[in-house]
Amino acid sequence: MNADLIVYNIGQLVTGRELSLKDGESSMENIEILENGYIAISGNEIMAFGAGEVPSKLVKFTTKLLDAEGCVVTPGLIDSHTHLVHGGSRENEFLDKIQGVPYLDILERGGGILSTVKATREATEDELLDKAKKTLRTMLSLGVTTVESKSGYGLDSETELKQLKVNERLNHEQEIEIVSTFMGAHAVPKEYENNREEFIKKMLDLLPIIKERKLAEFFDVFCEKGVFTTEESKKMFKEAKKYGLKLRIHADEIENTKGAELAKELHMYSADHLMAISDEGIKALKNSKVIANLLPGTSFSLGKEYAPARKMIDNGVQVALSTDYNPGSCPTENLQLIMQIAALKLKMRPKEIFKAVTLNAARSIGREKKIGSIEEGKKADFVIFDAKNIEYILYRFGVNHTKQVFKNGCLVYKK
Numbered sequence: 067m068n069a070d071l072i073v074y075n076i077g078q079l080v081t082g083r084e085l086s087l088k089d090g091e092s093s094m095e096n097i098e099i100l101e102n103g104y105i106a107i108s109g110n111e112i113m114a115f116g117a118g119e120v121p122s123k124l125v126k127f128t129t130k131l132l133d134a135e136g137c138v139v140t141p142g143l144i145d146s147h148t149h150l151v152h153g154g155s156r157e158n159e160f161l162d163k164i165q166g167v168p169y170l171d172i173l174e175r176g177g178g179i180l181s182t183v184k185a186t187r188e189a190t191e192d193e194l195l196d197k198a199k200k201t202l203r204t205m206l207s208l209g210v211t212t213v214e215s216k217s218g219y220g221l222d223s224e225t226e227l228k229q230l231k232v233n234e235r236l237n238h239e240q241e242i243e244i245v246s247t248f249m250g251a252h253a254v255p256k257e258y259e260n261n262r263e264e265f266i267k268k269m270l271d272l273l274p275i276i277k278e279r280k281l282a283e284f285f286d287v288f289c290e291k292g293v294f295t296t297e298e299s300k301k302m303f304k305e306a307k308k309y310g311l312k313l314r315i316h317a318d319e320i321e322n323t324k325g326a327e328l329a330k331e332l333h334m335y336s337a338d339h340l341m342a343i344s345d346e347g348i349k350a351l352k353n354s355k356v357i358a359n360l361l362p363g364t365s366f367s368l369g370k371e372y373a374p375a376r377k378m379i380d381n382g383v384q385v386a387l388s389t390d391y392n393p394g395s396c397p398t399e400n401l402q403l404i405m406q407i408a409a410l411k412l413k414m415r416p417k418e419i420f421k422a423v424t425l426n427a428a429r430s431i432g433r434e435k436k437i438g439s440i441e442e443g444k445k446a447d448f449v450i451f452d453a454k455n456i457e458y459i460l461y462r463f464g465v466n467h468t469k470q471v472f473k474n475g476c477l478v479y480k481k
Contacts, residue, residue, distance in 0.1 A: 068126035069106035069113055071446075071475060077136035077454050079103025081115060082424045082439030094379045094418040097425065097439075099456070105139065107446040110474035115440050134450055137469060138459065140420060141439050142211025142447030144427035145401050147338050147359050147388035150215035150236075150244075151198050151229045154185025156393050179219070179253050182393050186219040186229070194232045195239070201391070202242050204399040206479050209449040209468045214245040214388075214431050216286055218252030221265075223272055226250045230281035241478040245431045247314065248272070248282035251294055251302055262298075270302060273309040284335070284431070285311040289328065291321045296328060303332055312432060314359075318342045329356045336386065336430040340373045341365060348374075352382040357430040360422075361390035362407045368395055375412035385414075386430045387422040406463035416456045446475035 079100040087096055106114040106124045114124055125131075159177050172178050186194070198215075205213060215236070217229035226248070233246040250269035258265035276282050285306035289299040303313050312335055317325025319339035326347030329337035337351065338359040351358055358378055365372045379385055389404050390396040398404075405423060408414045414422070428438025437445050452469040453459050459467045471479035 067108065067113060069108055069124045069129050071107040071130045071132065072104060072120055072124060073107075073132045073134050073139065073448075073450070074104040074120050075136060076103040076105070076134040076139045077101070078138045078456060079105070079115065079117070079440065080138065080140040080420055080424075080456060081441065082141050082421065083441060084425070093382065094385060094421055095415060097417050097421045099417070103139065105440060105446075105448065107475045110446055110476075112440055112442055112444050112446050114442060136454060138451040138453045138456055140209075140449050140451065140456075141424040142437065142449055142471070142473065143209045143401050143423045144212045144431070144433075144438065145205060145210050145388050145391070146214045146245075146336070146386055146427040146430045147361060147390050148213055148215055149218060149390070149392035150201060150213060151194050151217065151232045152182050152186050152219045152393055153189035153194060153197070154182055154393065155397070156181055179394060180256065182219050183221050183255065187222065187225045191228050191232060194229065195235055198232060198236055199240055201399055202236065202240055205401070206242055206471060207468060208400055208402050208466055209451070209471055210242065210401055211447040211449075211471065211473050212243045212245065212428075212431070212433065212437060214247060214284070216247040216249040216252075217282075218249035218286075221250065221253060221255040223268060226269070226272060227275065227281065230276065234281060241473050245284070245433070246282045247284035247286050248276055248306075248311065249286040249288075251287040251299070253288065253293060266298060266302060270305050273306060273311070276311075277309045283312060284314050286314050286316060288316040289323050289325045290316065290319055291323060296323050296325070299325075300328060300332070303328075307332070314338060314430070318344075318347060322347070326350050326356075326358075330354050335432055338388070339364070340378075341371050343374065343378075348378055348381050348383060351378070357386045357426055358383050359386040359388055359430050360408070360412065361388055361396065361404075362412055363396040363398055363404045364390045366407055366411070367397075372411050375408065375414055379414070379418060384426050384429070385418070385422050386426040387419065388427070402459065402467060403464065406460050409460045410463070416460055419460060420456055446472060448472050452481070
């Protein structure tokens with residue numbers, strides 16, 4: 067069978083495939099990197115890859131040939147935790163934030179998440195769509211080809227469904243694949259402060275509608291002191307599971323609420339944040355299928371402690387990295403910057419970081435059989451970086467290293 071497109075003369079081809087472990091190597095470093103590589107694409111899938119000369123049997127007279135000029139090629143990056151769809155922005159709170167004004171004081175003045183909820187409720191579906199498209203164009207230019215997108219800035223039935231409808235439309239109106247998550251349990255709105263049970267019921271009442279309209283694949287809860295308790299979260303997760311939604315959790319972000327343990331108990335796809343995870347939580351995630359999805363951009367933005375990534379990895383936990391793009395605690399689309407912070411602050415190694423934003427990120431959204439690595443039969447989502455090795459991408463921080471991005475075998479971004 068002949069290829070439609072062949073990318074050759076790849077300096078380092080990060081296939082992302084897992085191989086047999088070498089002595090002293092962590093499972094997070096267990097990814098394949100080929101020197102002088104090539105990829106052959108047929109339609110929207112990878113048909114072959116390897117190192118050295120491209121086999122002549124792959125080439126026909128109509129095959130397009132692309133010289134990578136010794137650059138790094140990786141699977142398309144996956145941002146597996148974002149709050150993509152929202153109204154407004156919160157730069158008006160920035161001075162207060164850097165001057166140390168307590169968040170509760172900002173909240174009392176109608177700022178914080180309340181400001182974003184108000185803006186999201188007031189925005190039309192088309193306005194939210196246009197804003198999200200602009201964000202996604204930036205993400206695409208940085209090498210991201212798949213994004214998980216949560217609701218959670220509506221906190222009422224109408225706006226939560228509006229956000230999920232935007233997710234649905236985005237999947238048809240731009241290049242990046244959107245994985246939709248229902249997160250009505252993101253906060254308790256002011257009007258339900260004294261009636262939490264009624265609010266929880268209101269959000270759970272949306273589950274049959276979401277299932278019928280196929281508006282979300284995942285269900286998420288902010289399990290945190292002052293937000294939703296572990297017991298409240300467990301109740302909601304069990305109800306969501308009845309409607310076929312897969313589970314992920316905002317866990318142990320500010321205080322330890324045993325969110326990691328709950329993720330293991332309910333067989334979730336990911337436990338996210340984990341800055342306050344306990345040793346027991348790490349033990350629970352060890353050798354489990356739950357991905358520890360770390361968001362160091364949030365720690366950077368808020369000046370908080372970072373998740374203990376090195377300890378997790380050294381204890382057999384599988385880690386992913388995401389931006390947590392949102393208008394409050396981490397208003398950045400730059401997953402490359404997050405990778406660089408992970409190297410400098412989380413002390414993650416280059417191979418670990420690339421696994422965290424490809425194969426493990428794919429696992430956290432249930433897509434590892436389709437994306438996340440360069441393998442036969444997987445989608446032809448890949449990035450050509452203007453670098454000769456993966457270390458350079460992490461070493462030279464704060465710039466965009468992307469040269470070209472391919473989604474489903476098609477060129478969708480070129481610098």
